[in-house]
Amino acid sequence: MSPSQVAELVEAVRRADSALGLLQATQALAASAHPDGAACLVEILGFNNPGAAVAAVDGLVAIGTPAVETILSNIDGYNYGARAWAVRALAGIGDVRGLEVLEDALGKDIGPSVRRAAARGLGQLRLEALSAEERSASLSRCLAVLLDGCRDGEWVVRYAVIVGLEHLAKTWFTALQASDQSALRQALRQLQDNPEEEAAVVQLRAALALQRLEEAHG
Amino acid sequence: MVAGPADPPISGNGDPISEEEALRRLRLSDDPSAQYYAAWWLGRNRSSHPDAVPLLQEALRQRRPRDAGAGVEENAVARNAARALGKLGGAAEAAIDDLLATLEDEDDGLREAAARSLGELKARRAVPALQRRLASGPAVAGAQRSGTPRLQEPCEALLEALGEIGEGSAEVVAVIEPFVQHERPLIRSAACRALLQLTQEPRWGEQLLALLQHQQLQVRRAALMDLGGAGWRPALPAIAATLAENSLKLIALRGLVENQDAGAPSQLDASTVAVLEAMDDLL
Numbered sequence: 001m002s003p004s005q006v007a008e009l010v011e012a013v014r015r016a017d018s019a020l021g022l023l024q025a026t027q028a029l030a031a032s033a034h035p036d037g038a039a040c041l042v043e044i045l046g047f048n049n050p051g052a053a054v055a056a057v058d059g060l061v062a063i064g065t066p067a068v069e070t071i072l073s074n075i076d077g078y079n080y081g082a083r084a085w086a087v088r089a090l091a092g093i094g095d096v097r098g099l100e101v102l103e104d105a106l107g108k109d110i111g112p113s114v115r116r117a118a119a120r121g122l123g124q125l126r127l128e129a130l131s132a133e134e135r136s137a138s139l140s141r142c143l144a145v146l147l148d149g150c151r152d153g154e155w156v157v158r159y160a161v162i163v164g165l166e167h168l169a170k171t172w173f174t175a176l177q178a179s180d181q182s183a184l185r186q187a188l189r190q191l192q193d194n195p196e197e198e199a200a201v202v203q204l205r206a207a208l209a210l211q212r213l214e215e216a217h218g
Numbered sequence: 219m220v221a222g223p224a225d226p227p228i229s230g231n232g233d234p235i236s237e238e239e240a241l242r243r244l245r246l247s248d249d250p251s252a253q254y255y256a257a258w259w260l261g262r263n264r265s266s267h268p269d270a271v272p273l274l275q276e277a278l279r280q281r282r283p284r285d286a287g288a289g290v291e292e293n294a295v296a297r298n299a300a301r302a303l304g305k306l307g308g309a310a311e312a313a314i315d316d317l318l319a320t321l322e323d324e325d326d327g328l329r330e331a332a333a334r335s336l337g338e339l340k341a342r343r344a345v346p347a348l349q350r351r352l353a354s355g356p357a358v359a360g361a362q363r364s365g366t367p368r369l370q371e372p373c374e375a376l377l378e379a380l381g382e383i384g385e386g387s388a389e390v391v392a393v394i395e396p397f398v399q400h401e402r403p404l405i406r407s408a409a410c411r412a413l414l415q416l417t418q419e420p421r422w423g424e425q426l427l428a429l430l431q432h433q434q435l436q437v438r439r440a441a442l443m444d445l446g447g448a449g450w451r452p453a454l455p456a457i458a459a460t461l462a463e464n465s466l467k468l469i470a471l472r473g474l475v476e477n478q479d480a481g482a483p484s485q486l487d488a489s490t491v492a493v494l495e496a497m498d499d500l501l
Binding site: 112113116117119155156160163198199201204205207211 | 464
């Protein structure tokens with residue numbers, strides 16, 4: 001798709017004068033997955049139109065790495081809804097530049113759906129291209145905030161933390177220091193066995209993660 | 219499940235207080251706002267303090283005239299007390315007679331809260347009363363009252379409670395069945411859920427699947443919760459594909475995992491793992 005075609009799609013978003021019109025224009029722009037559309041997609045996250053925001057997040061994830069700078073430089077400290085959608089986009093893209101935002105979101109955000117998305121995202125950051133040293137530092141940060149998230153008050157966040165830990169272990173278990181490996185196992189065991197856990201599904205998910213970890217690494 | 223229209227909202231975890239403080243506030247019988255919050259807090263945090271149930275029983279008996287200045291309308295404290303008791307499990311056994319008495323109250327909002335809690339407590343003793351409230355069928359118990367959108371009886375709550383309690387005698391099933399034809403889709407959804415729980419017949423689950431396609435989001439949400447409540451696993455692909463918030467789909471899928479007969483959710487069989495993997499995709 002040529003830049004002028006993308007500009008037309010952006011123009012169509014600006015002209016949309018109804019919720020449905022905005023949704024359709026956003027879907028068309030998102031489907032282009034063109035980096036020139038990123039700024040407009042980020043803007044849509046702040047429009048308070050959930051349907052369009054879902055489409056814009058999909059579009060940003062499809063653009064991937066080239067969208068990250070635009071997302072990060074437009075994080076809106078005052079618009080809660082827009083920030084929540086930006087966290088989802090960063091979680092979906094998995095670029096390590098999003099780490100700080102994801103850490104903050106899992107640790108501090110008031111919305112369980114944002115913490116949930118951040119926990120998942122922290123397990124699937126793409127760390128392959130980093131130097132061993134940078135990778136190890138990033139892994140430690142991801143692990144630390146996920147371990148804190150095990151005590152989240154919402155079952156769905158604890159569930160997402162388990163999925164985050166599982167993904168992290170799947171790719172990077174052998175790259176973790178021995179003490180971090182045992183901390184990760186220990187956290188999953190505690191979630192599995194916690195007698196205070198109200199959600200059986202959380203215990204089951206922890207059991208599944210442990211089973212998979214044992215199959216892979218004994 | 220749903221707060222009554224006149225209930226003041228309590229957001230998130232509310233004002234962070236200790237259990238002692240909640241119990242203290244619940245004793246303040248001249249401050250309904252404090253009691254309202256305290257009752258909610260004790261339920262939300264599943265208090266196991268020995269004073270919680272007796273204080274909630276007392277609050278349940280409390281009826282007050284409307285006092286606009288207090289910010290809490292008539293019977294709001296009693297309603298929250300009824301709801302809280304439903305969350306306290308075995309400890310609330312002692313309050314079942316109070317909840318049964320509340321099921322006869324003239325305030326249908328209170329009857330609704332009591333019915334839901336009796337369902338959550340799986341109170342078998344409540345079956346005859348719940349059944350009696352519904353026996354006149356959709357045309358009478360399920361008729362809309364004049365001047366309000368509310369029905370003569372809180373049908374949704376009564377139907378759900380019968381399903382939760384799980385006593386599926388032919389008589390109970392016969393009382394519920396006519397509500398599958400109710401003009402309101404939310405009542406149809408509740409009736410199908412109860413019948414699915416009581417009979418395990420797939421035809422009721424299939425009717426709920428059809429409601430997942432309903433044009434109104436509110437109906438799709440209710441059908442999601444009802445399929446989750448019934449734990450009907452064949453609904454898995456349809457739930458994952460429903461046009462609704464992921465948060466609600468996750469709750470429904472949690473229900474598919476947890477709401478199984480006799481202790482099944484402790485196993486990681488292939489069917490359970492399939493539900494968990496569908497949940498992973500929605501996070």
